[in-house]
Amino acid sequence: MAALSLLNWRRVLSFSGPVPRSRHGHRAVAIRELMIIFGGGNEGIADELHVYNTATNQWFLPAVRGDIPPGCAAHGFVCDGTRILVFGGMVEYGRYNNELYELQASRWLWKKLKPRPPSTGSPPCPRLGHSFTFHGNKCYLFGGLANESEDSNNNVPRYLNDFYELELRPGSGVVGWNIPATKGPLPSPRESHTSVVYCRKDSGKPKLYIFGGMCGCRLGDFWELDIESMSWSRPEPEGISPLPRSLHTANVIGNKMYVLGGWIPQALASMESSAHDNEWKCTGSFSYLNLDTMEWISLSPESQDDKKNSMPRPRAGHCAVAIGTRLYIWSGRDGYRKAWNSQVCCKDLWYLDTEKPPAPSQVQLVRATTHAFHVKWEEVPTVEGYLLQLSLDLPSPTLPAAQTPVASEKPSPSSQENVTPVALLSAKQLQSLQESGVLTQNMHVNVFLPPGIRLDLQGQTNSNAVHTVQVPASTNSLIQNTTETQPSDMKVITAEKQSDMGGFSESNAVFHSPSVFHLKTLDPKISTNLGELHDLNPQTVIPEASASCTVHSTQAMQSTVTKTDSQWYDVGIFQDNNTVVTQFYLLPEERHNLSNKEENTDIPDNSLLMKQDLMPGSVYRFRVAAINGCGVGPFSKVSEFKTCIPGFPGAPSAVKIIKNLDSIRLSWEPPSSPSGIILEYSVYLAIRTTQLPEENPNQLTFMKIYCGLRTFCTVSTAQLASAYVDCTSKPAVVFRISAKNEKGYGPATQVRWLQDSNKNRKEGKHTE
DSSP states (O other): OOOGGGOOOEEOOOOBSOOOOOOBSOEEEEETTEEEEEOOBSSSBOOOEEEEETTTTEEEOOOOEESOOOOOBSOEEEEETTEEEEEEEEEETTEEEEEEEEEETTTTEEEEEOOBOOSSSOOOOSBBSOEEEEETTEEEEEEEEEEOOSSTTSOOEEEEEEEEEEEEOSSSOEEEEEOOOOBSOOOOOOBSOEEEEEEOTTTOOEEEEEEEEESSSEEEEEEEEETTTTEEEOOOOBSOOOOOBBSOEEEEETTEEEEEOOEEEHHHHTTOOOSOOOOEEEBOOEEEEETTTTEEEEEEOSOOGGGTTTSOOOBBSOEEEEETTEEEEEOOBSOOOSSGGGOOBOOOEEEEEOSOOOOOOOOEEEEEOSSOEEEEOOOOTTOSEEEEEEEOOOOEEEOOGGGOOOOOSSOOTTTTSSOEEEEEEEHHHHHHHHHHTOOOTTEEEEEEEOTTOBOOOOSOOOTTOEEEEEEESOOOOSSTTOOOOOOSOEEEEEEEOBTTTTBOTTTTOBOSSOEEEEEEEOOOOOOOOOOOOOOSOTTOSSOGGGOEEEEEESSOOOOEEEOOOOOEEEEEEESSSEEEEOEEEOOOHHHHTOOGGGOOOSOOOOTTSOEEEOOTTOEEEEEEEEEETTEEEEEOOOEEEEOOOTTSOOOOEEEEEEEOSSEEEEEEEOOSOOSSOOOEEEEEEEEOOSSOTTTOTTOOEEEEEEEESSSEEEEEHHHHTTBOEEOSSSOEEEEEEEEEETTEEOOOEEEEEEOOSOTTOOEEEOOO
C-alpha cells in the first residue's frame, strides 16, 4: 500500500505565457506533452482554448479558426490522436446544448459536425455533467443533467442514464449516433460522474467503468460495461472505497484509476450520521483502484490540513490529465456555499509522478576525442533529469564444469598462438588462483590494467610461471563503440620468476598506459571459485574493480562468457538528453562496495566527491536512467565507446544529410583536432545481411561507399536499397564517417538518418 509520505506532489511555480483565469467545470485532454484546456466557468463561461506545454512550462493561446464553438462548461471533451471532440455542456446558466464540434489540433481548426441520428430513438438531448469517453473508433455518452423547463431561468433538473455510441470516421468527421442494446441493469441516473476505459489483463477485453456522481445526493457506486458484449455489471472491489462524491476526476495510468477530489457529503466526511445530503464540502482525498485486481488503495485521507503546502488543497470541478505516468491537475473550486456567486476557484497547477520513469534508449555517441565523449540519448517524457553513469569493468567468467580443458604432458611450443578465450578474471581473482595453485595447464592469462593501476602480485605462485608485462606502443580504433584486440606492436618487459621471491620481480611497477600482464603455468588444476573483484594496491587512483584479465586455453572448446556486476560511477545529473563527458565521480567507500543487486535508486549527491578524468585510448561503458518525483528509474541498455589515441585525427563533425530525388548528399566538417594533414575520408553504410538478428542484434555490418579528400559524397538509390534500418530507438539508416592522417584512421562519427512517414522531408541530421 502506498503511504501519504511517498506522494511527492510538485506545484508548478515557474512558467511563462498568458495564464488562463481560474475556473471550474472546464475540461482538459493531453496530446503528447501538451495539456489542452477548454471551457469552464467563473464570472461567466470561458470560451478560450488554452494550451500548456509541460516540457517548456509555457502557456499559450493558439490562433484557432473555423467554426469556433461557444464557451461551455461541464461538457464532453475527448481526444483521438490530434483531433478533439466537444459535445454538449452549459452555454449559459440554465441553458444546455447538444452540439458536436471537432478541433484538428495540428492546424487549430474547428469544425461543427452533424452526426446522423440513431436509426431508432432520438439523438441525445441537451445536457451537462455527462461522461463522454473515447475508445477505438467510438465515443460513449452516458447520463448527465437536462433542463425540463423551456425557460432557462426556471431550471427543472432531470437526471439521465441514457447510453449512446457515436461512431467516428478515421481522421476527421463522424458517422452518427447509435443506441446500443445493452444487457443487465443500467446504472442509476446521474451527472458529474466519471468514466474511463481499460483493457483488463486477464481477458484483454475493453471495459468502461463509471464511478460516483450526483442524483440529488452524492453517489459512491462503481459500474462496469463490457464493451464487446454490451453487458452492465456492478463489481464490488476490495479495500476501502472512496466516499460518495461528484465533480471529481478519474484518470487511468497503467492499470490504475486515480480518483482525486470532488464534493463529498459533509455528514460522511465528519463521520456524523445523517439521512440527508443537504450539506457537502470539497475534498482533497486521493485514491486509486487497481483495475486488474479490483482493489481500492487510499493514498491520502480526507483530512490533510497539515499537508496543505505539500499537496493540492481540496477542490471540485477541476481538470486532470495523464501525460505519460505523470498526473497534472489545474484549477477547480475549493468551496461551495449553495450560491453561484460564493465560489472560490483555485489558481494552481500541480503534478504527481505516479511511478518511476521508464528506461531511456541506449546512450549514443556523437563524437569522441582523446579525453572526452559527446553523448546523447532519446528524451523521456515528463522527467526532471537524467543520471548518467560509466563503468570501466570488463566481462568476467563463467566456466562450464563439463568443458574443463584437458591437460597434456608438456606444453606445445606453438600453444601460445591462436589461443581460444575461455574466461575473464580480475587481478584479485588471478592472485587467488596463484596462491592456491589452481591455474590450468597451458593456460594463458591476460591482465588488463587501466592507466595508473599498481600491480602487486607478490605471493606464492608456481615455480614454472613466466610473467610478461606488455604495454601497447600504439592503438587505434576506427569505430568508437567497437572493442578491438590489442595490437601486435607492443613493448615487452619479461621477468622470469625467482624461486626465492615468490613473485614478480617488478611487482610494484606503475604503468601509465593500458597494460597487459601475461602468465603461463603448468599446474593442471583449475577453480571457478574466483573471489571478489578488487585491485591489490590501496593507493591506486582508479577505483578497485577496474583491473581485469583474460584467461585463454590452448584447447578448442565452447565457452560461456557473462557480464558480472559492474562497478558504476556517476558522471552527473543532466537536464538535457545530451552532454560532453570529460570526468566521472570516484565513489566513497560505502558506495564502492555496493553490488548491482543492492543498487541505490535514490538521487545521488556527488557534490563532495573527487573526480577522475577520462584517459586516451580507453574503453568506457555507459548507461543512463531518467529521474522524476518517484526517484531514479531503471537504467538503459549498456553502450561501449573508446576514447581517441593521441596522434590520430578526431572524428568529423557537423554532418548533414540532404535528400534528392534519386540520391542523398552527405556533407561534414573536418575534425576539430586533425593531428596533422588529413589524407582522406571514408564513409560506410550499414547494410542488411543474411545473419539472423537474434544471433547478434547489436552488431552492424558496414560497406564502404566513399573514400576521398572531399568533405561530401553522394549515396545513390541503389546503395540505399541495401541499407539496414536500425530500430534500437527511432528507425534510422546508419552511416559512419572517419578521417585518416599519416598515422591512420581516427574514430568515426556515427550518423542516424531518421526514417519517418514524411516523404517530403528534404534534410536530416544525425542523432548519434
